[in-house]
Amino acid sequence: MTEDGIRCDGRRLDELRNISIKVGVLKNADGSAYIEFGKNKILAGVFGPRDVHPKHMANPDSGILRCRYHMSPFSVTERKNPAPSRREIEISKVIKEALQPAVILKDYPRTVIDVFIEVLQADGGSRCAALDAAAVALADAGIPMRDLVSACAAGKVADRIVLDVNNEEDQEGQADMPVALMPNLGKVTLLQLDGMLKPEEFKTCMQTALVGCKRVYEVQRKALMEKYFQNGEQ
């Protein structure tokens, strides 16, 4: 990083990588989205509400949400074994719990909404990008939602708090903090941290991430509008 805070990929400290989201990219899924977030390339597809198999997993009082975050074998530098790793299982769980507050499940007892995420190419912040695509795919599937969910990481690199850590920064960074926000309800639904932050830095880092989440929200909103409203405006 340069002294005036220009990062290895040319961004300023508080600058997001390029993000583009396409809605409704899959024909079989009930809803879908494709996101490019920096070098991340991620697909999300949603099915449901539909019957639960195996049946004993169904909840008679509410729908359930399931989530699978999966990386393609070719998505990372060394070919990845296609069987889900423990890391992928954990990320699937935190993504599910980040989406769940936004999804109105009570109206669909005994059903399941399945969110399937495929990371085609991974870069830093893939779980946030995955969440962003998944939230849009849920909306595209017509699932009733209280809010969108918008996610973005912040971190500490070369002793500075930066927004949206990329892969190279993550490798030698001092902290990485993925955050997800329901932007209208103001609730943080995912928060993780790996690294080392002073209490003040913790606050700054989270605030930085939340600013990022709100910017991501605008991209998500625009993508949905582009699909659902011909001229891109309501």
Add this chain to the structure above:
Amino acid sequence: MTEDGIRCDGRRLDELRNISIKVGVLKNADGSAYIEFGKNKILAGVFGPRDVHPKHMANPDSGILRCRYHMSPFSVTERKNPAPSRREIEISKVIKEALQPAVILKDYPRTVIDVFIEVLQADGGSRCAALDAAAVALADAGIPMRDLVSACAAGKVADRIVLDVNNEEDQEGQADMPVALMPNLGKVTLLQLDGMLKPEEFKTCMQTALVGCKRVYEVQRKALMEKYFQNGEQ
């Protein structure tokens, strides 16, 4: 191969290896057969029609057919891991689909017919030999059938089309084509090819294999007659 077409095991181009089939060799299975086809030694056992477990696999409109092709650890040169390989799973599927057209499943809704095949010693053409035994075992189990299924491979070795490729020929052969036929209905129910054939050779090879299937059919028929009609004739 010699110039006048005598093969490494002394056979002519259009000659089958020795085949012997015994019907009803197992006491627990509803039907069974044991085949020796060259050096192949293969058992087939059939159970059913019987209840399906797990129940959700049952078809309310028809019986289903399941098939497992499995090789004993000692059946090949290097000891084989007893867990089913991807190759065994694929062969199980093509054998099932080769037998299915011959089996009248409509009369047995919600039931399953299980065909279990064990390759005790493997030689070239084990999937064909397995099919031959399985078809006889189905008949022995009293399952209503439209026809038998008779299988035999042909291939290309030293630039010539030969019937019934053995192990040594397969190793250095140019093509191997397993074929299964419903001999009375004239339908080919299995066809695979590994290798390289000119379009004309493809036709010749298939015709050669079909001739072999019809000869195998005679052996199957005789074996069933020997069991079911005392003097070997109807």
Add this chain to the structure above:
Amino acid sequence: MTEDGIRCDGRRLDELRNISIKVGVLKNADGSAYIEFGKNKILAGVFGPRDVHPKHMANPDSGILRCRYHMSPFSVTERKNPAPSRREIEISKVIKEALQPAVILKDYPRTVIDVFIEVLQADGGSRCAALDAAAVALADAGIPMRDLVSACAAGKVADRIVLDVNNEEDQEGQADMPVALMPNLGKVTLLQLDGMLKPEEFKTCMQTALVGCKRVYEVQRKALMEKYFQNGEQ
């Protein structure tokens, strides 16, 4: 071993290692026990009678008993993979069959009683110690029983029959014979042998083990009384 039969840990030929049993050590389990038997440290927890999952395993005429014997990764010298080994699966089965004669299952159709055993530290004779704890845990769970089950091994070390073989003796011993007894009904419900015994030695070894079982029974009985009768006496 010395010539007058003093063993590597100072015991006489017919002497048990120290045994202590605590009843009701777990809060979630319906019944539980903790045993220290020599250097063995083993927990047993019992749940049930309770509903069976998956349901098709339920027996409409009787309850069923299930048992899992499992070793912690840190319980042995080399760290053990936490997935159950074939040895653990076999021991689970023989322990289940050793407990089953003592448990009155007929009164609880369609239910299961689950016995979970965790070997925290393993020494010679861990399956016997596990059984001893499990029987006490079943009693603590209020399961109706015909009798307790008390287990102890005997073996052959340096050409002598000894009671309660420890780890070092087992390593270089000539035979190890774990035995379980229903002490009041006089039935042997577990008997295994690894080693080499003359017919006479076989008898002596079994009788020695049975004497050990009866002594173990006293320890089990005392532990249950300490929990259920304030002053340690009925």
Add this chain to the structure above:
Amino acid sequence: MNSQILDQLKREKILDLLKTGKRIDGRSLDEQRPLIIETGVIPKANGSARVKLGNTEIITGVKIQPDKPFPDLGDKGILICTAEILPLADPNAEPGPPNEEVIELARVVDRGIRETEMIDLHKLVLIENKSVIGMFIDSSVIDSGGNLFDACSYASVAGILSCTVPKWEIKDEAPVLVEGVTSKPPIKTLPVSVTMARIGDYIIVDPTKDEESCMDARITITTNSDGNICAVQKGGSDGFTAEQLIQCSETALTVGRKIRKQFETLM
């Protein structure tokens, strides 16, 4: 609605149309759906392709890395094609270990590329018997719209054609990457897989998902640039006559030539 009844009605409708020489989507019987191939879609992979065949869509990535040769095959590099139906591609696909259908799909794709000898594996050897180059061609079905066999095969071939192969040198018996030097993969021929379905007495090329749901039998035939037939896989729960199969082999060659031209533009 009972899906079996639905399939029956669909079959009647499809058969009625076939009698008039037409298909539900307006194609002729031996016509493939439009094939769109885009390469280089996964820059972090050594090669990649995104293929659309009608409503079916595949992404394939190729990873190239040094490996140990298989025993007794020490003079050949390693080539492994896999295929996976992602759960987002199909309402009936389930996450978890591959079922028999997916295993067949992967093995048929692999066989087509292997048996045509598309890649000269002898050129992927670093030290005989000790160190070779491995190519892993992983295909993910992201939208399942029928005829996954051909779509995955085309994506795999396109992915391979798009590859840049890194260079490794041997130092102290171990392969060391030479930065900045790459080459094209050693291509010998272009395999083309053509899948046909039989519905009643009609053979149709490149079946859609609807056509597959009511077909009687299926056949996949892979040919190479020299017009040889190199791999065949019959599937489905009924059979073919010998004449139909010979007809299929001819169709596979004819249709294959068109696809091969499309591949050639990628080279």
Add this chain to the structure above:
Amino acid sequence: MNSQILDQLKREKILDLLKTGKRIDGRSLDEQRPLIIETGVIPKANGSARVKLGNTEIITGVKIQPDKPFPDLGDKGILICTAEILPLADPNAEPGPPNEEVIELARVVDRGIRETEMIDLHKLVLIENKSVIGMFIDSSVIDSGGNLFDACSYASVAGILSCTVPKWEIKDEAPVLVEGVTSKPPIKTLPVSVTMARIGDYIIVDPTKDEESCMDARITITTNSDGNICAVQKGGSDGFTAEQLIQCSETALTVGRKIRKQFETLM
């Protein structure tokens, strides 16, 4: 018909007969079913046997190949016995990973052969701590008619006895096969497994499937040529008295001697 009621009726009938000293198939209580042993049935294996014990039938193949020794056991070759109940052998057997019954079967067969020290494993070492000979004795139950323990054990022993052991020489620290030179395996003793069931107060040798379905408890005792008792496994959901167990050990020795004679004809 409810199988529990059926088993109950079967038990009553069997017990009634046992009171008169008879069994359903006419045998006396301590009589085994006829044992038929055929060896060399799988020529591609290094040893093999097909064993019929009444209605139970087993095929065992032995594969012998160089291997690395287990850590801390560098002065011994490797011996592994497995057993599998093929799904064609029994209407209740299921394909898939072995359940606890099959694991017990395999481990009891293995233990009988291991604890009697049938094979001198020290003679299977090529280079101490580095390279040894491994013997894999795989038994497949092809017809399940009761007493799989003894039948698999007999088939394993017969398979071993029928072995020709290839010769390997060490070149550059690696084993190289010496063509055309073989030897017999280093046999020290002949293990004989004898399984008995208790039904009520009666102990019967070599139970059939029907007898097993209503037995109270089971015991398998393996003895060696010197008349030692080397391996025991009690099974079943009830117990034995100490007297019954001593009676069983004597029966195992007596019955074992007959079987051992049959083995000796194979040497």
Add this chain to the structure above:
Amino acid sequence: MNSQILDQLKREKILDLLKTGKRIDGRSLDEQRPLIIETGVIPKANGSARVKLGNTEIITGVKIQPDKPFPDLGDKGILICTAEILPLADPNAEPGPPNEEVIELARVVDRGIRETEMIDLHKLVLIENKSVIGMFIDSSVIDSGGNLFDACSYASVAGILSCTVPKWEIKDEAPVLVEGVTSKPPIKTLPVSVTMARIGDYIIVDPTKDEESCMDARITITTNSDGNICAVQKGGSDGFTAEQLIQCSETALTVGRKIRKQFETLM
């Protein structure tokens, strides 16, 4: 009784109490349950601890053994924390491979110890890139009474603190144990995990099982001896406001200091 209705009633009761600043077990909102730590409970392990946090009880064992380093991490020893909920610990726990909850538990415990850099892994290297010391810290939940995250973390830290590390020397490139020489592990800092639950508008520290069954969301924050925040994991099916999270980070530091003092007595 329907467990969902039960949880609803429980939640109402707990919320009513929280409005008056109290908890069901009489604790204040930021008060942990008593923590009892006993070390050396598994003498055969290199380190061990038994931890009770209220009704939750954990046993952790540490095994230390030579290992190969991870590729690209040749200058560091290996540290792996696992966690398992034993089936005897909870009526709902099932034997078998770990589910997503258990995987999260293990990974969060591991991350807390790893990211605080509790152990100086550079000091666990025997030969760079070839041979290092591996520490396996395996935690078993033996009684599940809520807040397994903190309880497993405390047991893991205590287990590590109790370790005696054997000494290995390198001979012929292989590590050889030096009998009788041990050292303490190279500890740099003391990680403390503090888990909080949100129920309605209330944040409570160290939730019990009952409190967890009706909480809205959960957060686990691990701090180190220097007062840094090193690992965070939010869980549960609802969220937090940013203010609540900052409040949580402060609570984690305050509560953490008390626990850290308890750890210091173990050193």
